Amino acid sequence: MTGAEALWRTLVAHDLTTVFGYPGGAIMPVYDALTAFPDVRHVLTRHEQGAIHAAEGWAKATGHVGVCIATSGPGATNLVTGLADAMLDSVPLVAITGNVARHLIGTDAFQEADITGITLPVTKHNYLVKSAADLPAVVAEAIHIARSGRPGPVLIDIPKDVQLEAFDGEIPAPEPEGERHEPSEEAVMAAVELLRSARRPVLMVGGGAQGASREITEFARAWNVPTITTLMGLGVFPASDPLWLGMPGMHGSVAANRAISGADVLVGIGLRFDDRVTGRVRDFAPNARIIHVDIDAAEIGKIVTTNVPVRGDAASAARALTAHARPFDHPEWNAEIQEWKGRFVRHEHWSAGYAVKAITDRLGPDDILATDVGQHQMLSAQLARFEKPRRWLTSGGLGTMGFGFPAAIGAAMAQPEVRTVVIAGDGGFQMTAQELATLTRYRVPVKIAVINNSFLGMVRQWQEMFHGRRYSEVWLGDSNPDFVKLAGAYGIFGVRAESADELPAAIDAWLAHDGPSLLEAVVPHEHGVFPMVPAGASLSEMVETAPEGVAK
Structure with missing residues (x-):
């Protein structure tokens, strides 16, 4: 088979049979080989950016890897925005691009772009495949990297002559999904000890917990802790639950931002404390000691000072913390929260x-x-x-x-x-x-x-x-x-x-x-x-309703 056929065989073996893309000269052998794979559903978008955002939507809705394809040069560079988007939101993607033949690389050939160099800062990993013999293993490894640990986008750049080169090796079998990263017992017990000392606790959950909704919900209810979901964490915890306070940050709810500002212990799971959540960082959760649970060690303590770091996946960490639950009973804190929950903007006129x-x-x-x-x-x-x-x-x-x-x-x-x-x-x-x-x-x-x-x-x-x-x-x-x-x-x-x-x-x-x-x-x-926390302000300085002279 050719390298192009080996590419499709590997994707099919990994059950990645829906692909969003747009053809062009340097990826033409891959599209030619596609005609022999009727089980693959290729979705022809009208722009490469549409293809990669559609692949992101697929991945976000399923939790599985999204796939998109583009040609070299402008086709590849049109994927850059989507790659950066997927990188920041931890979306598992594999983007496949064609490139000019190997002997033309570096010569400024027609529709040549150094897409691996361009995308190095906005991908979890990327590859320039130099031999058809390496291609299936690279694809399998890219899929594994995209979905393992903290998910993210991976780019595979394939020169046109590599797509045409003969391949006679084995197609690698997929690795099992569902690997867990269990937190250490020491970290869990340190978090439990701090949680038990809390009088004004808050749980804040981010997009990294989208795959751990059941465990997060059980944890919050077992500890009876007020729960905030970030913009990316919406849906992890049911909005109908009385413990839910809404979204924090620049346009967050009064209840969420006031609770953060008043908390004495804050548990953050699967979030990175970005600037739109924290407001002025030095005043974020000023009275709280912070437990930060994340699968990515680089995120723990990066923005806010962390008292108890817990490295592990959201589901495993939540499950471990639930096993030591002692439900909170702090009526004064709950009364404050209920008063804040009653303060929200009502849209009563056409707007x-x-x-x-x-x-x-x-x-x-x-x-x-x-x-x-x-x-x-x-x-x-x-x-x-x-x-x-x-x-x-x-x-x-x-x-x-x-x-x-x-x-x-x-x-x-x-x-x-x-x-x-x-x-x-x-x-x-x-x-x-x-x-x-x-x-x-x-x-x-x-x-x-x-x-x-x-x-x-x-x-x-x-x-x-x-x-x-x-x-x-x-x-x-x-x-x-x-x-x-x-x-x-x-x-x-x-x-x-x-x-x-x-x-x-x-x-x-x-x-x-x-x-x-x-x-x-x-x-x-x-x-x-509104509400709105102006840029550079603290969450406690949020503007709850439109100021005089500003459109409501």
Whole structure:
């Protein structure tokens, strides 16, 4: 067989049979070999960035490795944003790129790019394969690296002549999944001792615990500890549980941020204490001693001072801590928390928040919600209520506009038995709107909601609050398309609502349509997302409602 055939055989052996990609000259042998593998479902996107975000959506919705393919040069460099996104959000991906033939590497040949050099900082590992004899082993190793430990993206760059070279070796068998990284008994007991001393405890859970929802929930309930889920951790702990306090950080809930500021012991599991969570770091959880559980030793103590480091996977650590549980009973702390939980912004007039709430209120516990990046993203995170893990897909660390729509496509193809909804802004949606063609070609029943305020809303809010309302290059209204007509051009049903009165019927028609559909909610231009912790401030300095003169 050729190297290209060996590549497909290895992917099939590892049960990676859905691939998102876009062909080109340097990857053509791989696409030629694909014709001999009818069990592989290749999804032709309309842009390489759409392919890698769809692969991310697949991976986030399943917990398994997503795969994407691109050609050399511009095809490969169009994957860079997705690789960086996956790296920061710990998404298991294998990205496969073609390159020019080996004798042309380094000569500035047509469509040549040093993609391994370019992506070194934004991949967990990468390879330039120099022989077909190495290719299957490299693919198997890449899959293992992508999904083991702290997951992440791995890139495999294959010169065109390596794809054509003969291969007569063995295809490696997949390694078993499910490896655990048990924390040491010493670390667990140190954490237990500190937890038992707490009078104002808080548990904060991040995206690294998405695969440990059952264990996290058992731990929180066994200890009776108030629980916060970060932007990436939403769904790990059920929102209906009385212990849940919401999301922390810049646009977090009053209850979550106040609890962090008042806690005397904070347990962080599967999170990295990024700046949008901590606010001003020196004032983060100022009264708390911190237990930090993470599988990645480099993250423990990197941002905040850690009193008890616990290296291990979230499920194993939570299970070990649950075994020593003594339920907390601190009525004064609980009373404070209940008062904070009653303080939240109500969206009672026609606005972006009103529209997002109307949409998220219609979601069921099994529905998947993807978002793009901006005001609608933060509103969705504040307003949606997730009962299960892997139902919330968003770009957290990189904040990638254009992520939400193709990620929803990948998730819907991974989980066809559930409904997938994406909420996007009018700015971000246009960055990957060409993937409407992918919906049409594969009849993926994604429900798209475009919150159209004619602005780059989050940038506008910052310009309003911190730059004297000097709105610079954020107005989109004079050049936005008619989104309903845009959907119709691709054969997709669309409906529009321009007021609160029109919205319920529009949502009904949008959700009831059999197949993909688009809802455009035309909302007022100015709307703020609150609560908000201004950049450089501490969580205790959060602004709960819009200041005088700022859009609510």
